[in-house]
Amino acid sequence: MNDVFYKEDTIDLLGRIVNIPSPSGYTKTIIKFIGEYLSDLGIDYKKTNKGAIIATFIGEDNESHRLLTAHVDTLGAMVKEVKSNGRLKLAMVGGFNWNAVEGEYCTIHTASGKKNRGTILMHETSVHVYAKAGEIKRDEKHIEVRIDEKVKNSEDIRNIGINVGDFVSFDPRFEVTESGFIKSRHLDDKASTTLLLQLMKYIKVNNIKLPYTTHFYISNNEEIGYGGNSNIPEQVVEYIAVDMGAIGDGQATDEYTVSICAKDSSGPYHYDLTRHLVNLAEQHKIDYKLDIYPYYGSDASAAIRAGFDVKHALFGPGIESSHAYERTHIDSLKATAQLLYVYVTSAMVKED
Structure with a gap:
């Protein structure tokens, strides 16, 4: 599973993405970049009227779908x-x-x-x-x-x-230290966007057939509250927001593991789907932290508020000093990439 994460390739792509200005409402340039990135890989996608990108991989089961989203808009x-x-x-x-x-x-x-x-x-x-x-x-x-x-x-x-x-x-001031830290503005949520792009690349290059049809949604209005709350196919059963983990006093999240969110300001995330992520992390020995983010909302919670009937969950790399000059560690990106892969290749949650 380690080969899911290409360290140098991931850091290079992240550096390119954070250096493309994309405050919410001004995201055409970054969306064009992502579209060209996917096209170069031979991955088909569509653009929404709001300017987001959705790429779809047809799975062995085309009746029940998954959707994973990360947002590319910034402060x-x-x-x-x-x-x-x-x-x-x-x-x-x-x-x-x-x-x-x-x-x-x-x-x-x-x-x-x-x-x-x-x-x-x-x-x-x-x-x-x-x-x-x-x-x-x-x-x-x-x-x-x-x-x-x-x-x-x-x-x-x-x-x-x-x-x-x-x-x-x-200015993002992107920097990678010899000790493995990545310092930059806008790691929220361009770190997760990079990981989704790398996951799509890995699936495409290795011709991997996913167990379920899976949509990758790059949203562009999350920071103002309505990113991934539309254009969700009715077959979607599980909706995962891949977004930053919040670090601070009283938080379990750190910069070295993947953070799985049990609850944020919108309320608890779907219990069974969240436990499924925890079980996958433990089964595959992926370093993780389970946490609650007190002043936080995601595209998954926006989708729930919009009325979509989906199981929703949230996880992502731990980001220090969120909405300021942020920092994470390569270990957190790696753990998040690993959990992403084992999730999209796992069986869906079955409720009792």
């Missing part, structure tokens, strides 16, 4: 206001704390296709001018973008093509 921002001081006020896309992006380099994507660089800063950054710079609340009133152009006022900004509604993406 980001939009230009809320072109300020008179020649800077930009931002509106969040997705949920994060402003201090998590303070000091980060960014790109403003204009309607014309031009990309302007900038830095996200507090208006009152200079300690030589603002005596209480460190005490001022980090919020949308004080955070702004310093544009790397000669602009002195709002007219100058508009003259270079920047306007309200333009998307702003944050």
Whole structure:
């Protein structure tokens, strides 16, 4: 089973994916990349009206289906206001704390296709001018973008093509350490997206016939709550969200194992399907942690809220400092890849 996980290939693909800007609402470029990746492998797919990708592998049983999803959209921002001081006020896309992006380099994507660089800063950054710079609340009133152009006022900004509604993406700063850590923004959920792409590649290259028809759904609106909540075939019985495991005080999840979620803010996940994942991990000696994520929702829970009659579950790599400058370890990616493979090749859950 170890050959399911190609370390170098996975890291290379993850690095390419995290460096493609894709805040929710601005995902055409990354979806095009994924489509071309699948086409190069000879994997057919379809695009939804919302811009997501669904690839389907016909299984030995074509009556009962499975669906696995990961989301490729990320946190980001939009230009809320072109300020008179020649800077930009931002509106969040997705949920994060402003201090998590303070000091980060960014790109403003204009309607014309031009990309302007900038830095996200507090208006009152200079300690030589603002005596209480460190005490001022980090919020949308004080955070702004310093544009790397000669602009002195709002007219100058508009003259270079920047306007309200333009998307702003944050630099990921992707780095792999000799000790096996991967540091980057947007590992949520591009790490899981990479693992699903690698799993599809493995299945295709090795001509593996899955026991059930299985859909791989790359969603693009998860961070704003409605990613994988549509276009679910009626034959789908089991729905797996492959998404990050939350790490922090009181959490069992770590950066070295696959995290299986028993409950998040939407409520418990399907008991029997969750136990099936735990049993598979134990049977195949895959390092895992079972956990509860208190302030979390997934595409699987969105599908349940949308009214789909499916068994739903959630697992994925443990991600440290989620929705900030994130980190995981290669061991966590490997464990997640292994659980993905043994799951899609396993028998479906049979309830008593």
